Amino acid sequence: MNRKVQNILIFANSMARNIEFIPEEKVTKAMNVFWNKGYTGASLSDLTEAMKLNKSSLYNSFKDKHSLFIASLKAYGKIVENDYASALNKKDTPLEKIDSIIDKIAMVSIERENSCLGIKTTFEVAAQDKEAHAVIKAGNSKTIGLIKSLIIEAQTLGQIRKERDAETMSHFIFNSFPGFRQSYIIYGNKKLVKGLANELKGFLRQ
Numbered sequence: 001m002n003r004k005v006q007n008i009l010i011f012a013n014s015m016a017r018n019i020e021f022i023p024e025e026k027v028t029k030a031m032n033v034f035w036n037k038g039y040t041g042a043s044l045s046d047l048t049e050a051m052k053l054n055k056s057s058l059y060n061s062f063k064d065k066h067s068l069f070i071a072s073l074k075a076y077g078k079i080v081e082n083d084y085a086s087a088l089n090k091k092d093t094p095l096e097k098i099d100s101i102i103d104k105i106a107m108v109s110i111e112r113e114n115s116c117l118g119i120k121t122t123f124e125v126a127a128q129d130k131e132a133h134a135v136i137k138a139g140n141s142k143t144i145g146l147i148k149s150l151i152i153e154a155q156t157l158g159q160i161r162k163e164r165d166a167e168t169m170s171h172f173i174f175n176s177f178p179g180f181r182q183s184y185i186i187y188g189n190k191k192l193v194k195g196l197a198n199e200l201k202g203f204l205r206q
Contacts, residue, residue: 024075026051031072035114038124039069039132045081045124069130076117077139083108084146094153095160099201101147102173106197109180110190119178144170169204176200 029050034040048055064070089105091097109116118136126133148170154160160169176196184193186206 026053026181027068027071027075028067028141031075031117032114033118034069034072035120038120039129040124042069050136064133066129070135071116073121073132073135073139077135080118080143084143093159094150094157095204098150098154098173098204100145101196102200106180106193107178109177110177116178116181119181144174148174153205154204161206172203 029052030047033046033050036042037046042065044055044058047065047068048058051058060069062071083104084101087100088097091100118139121132122136126136150167151160151164151166151169155162155164155166180193180196183189183196
């Protein structure tokens, strides 16, 4: 092997080592920055400080701020999936499972300071950012599909009236969730949020 080829291989190996694996907890740190400041407001300095990385390490793992933002949205999606999974594991019947999901989102809206990155992203950038739009839409559709399947199952068991439209109901329930957090931010009233959750559960039984 000649010296020139050897030097190229050494450089390539060095570059490969510099492309660092960013642990999930560091992406979560970035996610929290985007939660607090939004995509536009979050600077690279904010992100590298939160992640405890230098800019070269960040760029070696994510080509730019936007790529890190998309990774953060996907990490947020995993948190949401875990929230729903924990709610579903607690109940048996489909109607009880929907109730549990509603109660879980109400609790998260009260207890988790940063509880709705999806909504924040929807209003800030999703209309212009096709990639962010796709991530948010995929996550929303998955959740709405889950709720719809539970509604249909509940209708089969006679827990929800069969003439009600499962598609519309699932969207209505899902789109009510951001209101929980909004109400708590404005009024700081836990009882109010729990009351909203109970009204939403009552909607299922109309």
